[in-house]
Amino acid sequence: MKILLKNKGIPDSQSLEIYSGRGGYAALRKALSLSPEEIISIVEDSGLRGRGGAGFPAGAKWKLLTKYRRKTVYLICNADEGEPGTFKDRYVMEFDPHLLVEGMTIAARATGAHHGFIYIRGEYLRMAKALVKAIEEAQAKGFLGNNIMGSGFSFFMDVFRGAGAYVCGEETALIESLEGKAGRPRLKPPFPAAAGLYGESTVIHNVTTLSFIPFIIENGPEAFRAIGKLGRGGTKLFCISGHVNKPGLYEYPMGTSLKKLIYEAGGGIKEGRRLKAVIPGGLSSPILKEDEIDVDMDFQSLHSVGTMLGSGGIIVLDEDASIPLIAQKTAKFYAHESCGQCAPCREGTNMIKFLIDRIVAGSGAAKDIEQVLRLCRYIKGSTICAFGYAAAMPIETMLRKFRSEFEALLRNI
Numbered sequence: 001m002k003i004l005l006k007n008k009g010i011p012d013s014q015s016l017e018i019y020s021g022r023g024g025y026a027a028l029r030k031a032l033s034l035s036p037e038e039i040i041s042i043v044e045d046s047g048l049r050g051r052g053g054a055g056f057p058a059g060a061k062w063k064l065l066t067k068y069r070r071k072t073v074y075l076i077c078n079a080d081e082g083e084p085g086t087f088k089d090r091y092v093m094e095f096d097p098h099l100l101v102e103g104m105t106i107a108a109r110a111t112g113a114h115h116g117f118i119y120i121r122g123e124y125l126r127m128a129k130a131l132v133k134a135i136e137e138a139q140a141k142g143f144l145g146n147n148i149m150g151s152g153f154s155f156f157m158d159v160f161r162g163a164g165a166y167v168c169g170e171e172t173a174l175i176e177s178l179e180g181k182a183g184r185p186r187l188k189p190p191f192p193a194a195a196g197l198y199g200e201s202t203v204i205h206n207v208t209t210l211s212f213i214p215f216i217i218e219n220g221p222e223a224f225r226a227i228g229k230l231g232r233g234g235t236k237l238f239c240i241s242g243h244v245n246k247p248g249l250y251e252y253p254m255g256t257s258l259k260k261l262i263y264e265a266g267g268g269i270k271e272g273r274r275l276k277a278v279i280p281g282g283l284s285s286p287i288l289k290e291d292e293i294d295v296d297m298d299f300q301s302l303h304s305v306g307t308m309l310g311s312g313g314i315i316v317l318d319e320d321a322s323i324p325l326i327a328q329k330t331a332k333f334y335a336h337e338s339c340g341q342c343a344p345c346r347e348g349t350n351m352i353k354f355l356i357d358r359i360v361a362g363s364g365a366a367k368d369i370e371q372v373l374r375l376c377r378y379i380k381g382s383t384i385c386a387f388g389y390a391a392a393m394p395i396e397t398m399l400r401k402f403r404s405e406f407e408a409l410l411r412n413i
């Protein structure tokens with residue numbers, strides 16, 4: 001069952017002609033005949049949960065506006081896609097940009113937004129160009145802009161290119177960056193629904209969350225719910241990378257087993273080697289050992305085994321992978337990307353990097369392992385945004401689950 005990859009491989013899939021020829025914009029036409037409340041209720045019934053990482057129910061997010069609505073509502077698409085191991089949003093934006101434009105326009109209709117922004121990571125130049133072209137095409141055909149399809153509803157969109165900071169994927173840092181300031185997360189509350197872009201009500205979603213909306217409106221909430229295992233809501237794009245035979249982007253129902261994804265979609269481990277570990281939801285998710293991969297890829301199931309679905313970036317590591325080296329790269333990434341606003345994150349990530357570098361260089365002591373674990377504990381929950389968790393959780397679990405590999409590197413005294 002393909003929703004987001006249904007046009008994959010179709011020549012010229014990014015053009016309006018091909019998109020509308022394959023049924024595109026029919027959902028928008030339908031949505032324009034519904035009231036905003038009806039659209040919200042359909043999305044709520046579908047069970048759609050945000051695909052940006054936290055899994056917040058989309059309909060519930062939109063409903064928050066009934067309580068917090070200000071004069072203006074802005075709709076933002078989070079296309080920062082900075083999580084290492086993740087390459088799903090880029091596909092939709094480059095090869096099916098009208099799907100996102102249509103999804104955003106329906107979401108705008110539901111939330112009462114008249115202006116939307118796609119905040120796209122700076123490196124995604126091709127995708128940004130594809131989006132600008134799609135927006136121009138849609139506007140020329142009356143699917144976007146003033147008085148869409150004669151409905152009286154107007155919605156305008158802009159593409160804004162970021163400048164390569166991982167933390168700008170965090171929604172309030174993204175808003176700051178969009179306002180032209182340094183991308184540093186805001187204290188919450190207030191949440192964006194109450195005070196977001198320019199202090200106005202703001203709804204922010206990942207690219208793929210918004211791209212599911214046309215399917216839901218066209219086929220009804222039951223059709224979407226029926227796809228995921230145990231009614232867990234639709235499909236998910238999984239980005240499989242690392243030591244597999246067939247790395248790539250795959251769409252499977254929510255709740256598909258991790259084992260199946262690795263061995264069926266990913267074609268199993270390269271050159272017949274053994275699996276050692278899997279990072280299941282992008283680099284910031286806690287690592288799983290080989291004997292922990294019999295788990296369903298959905299929010300609840302992964303939570304129950306101490307990790308998370310996150311961005312759906314599955315990084316597969318074979319028996320030859322060195323976990324201390326992976327921890328070293330991870331620590332370097334987070335120390336570099338910390339925005340520096342909160343002392344526990346700014347100092348903690350640099351200290352962790354220093355200690356792991358020392359262990360990998362062969363001059364660490366046993367107390368360094370304890371110190372890294374202590375720092376991870378301190379960082380979690382003591383920062384303004386969830387970057388602290390993202391930086392601490394992978395390192396902490398790599399150390400806990402593969403401690404002997406780190407111990408083998410300690411200096412002998």
Ligand SMILES: Cc1cc2nc3c(=O)[nH]c(=O)nc-3n(C[C@H](O)[C@H](O)[C@H](O)COP(=O)(O)O)c2cc1C
Nearest residue numbers: 050051052078080081082169170171205206209386
């Ligand atoms: C450090 C950090 C980086 C993030 N990066 C992204 C990102 O690149 N893309 C994204 O969609 N969400 C990212 N998020 C999550 C967003 O803050 C937010 O939850 C998401 O855009 C909401 O969209 P959703 O409701 O569709 O999931 C990040 C969060 C944190 C803490």
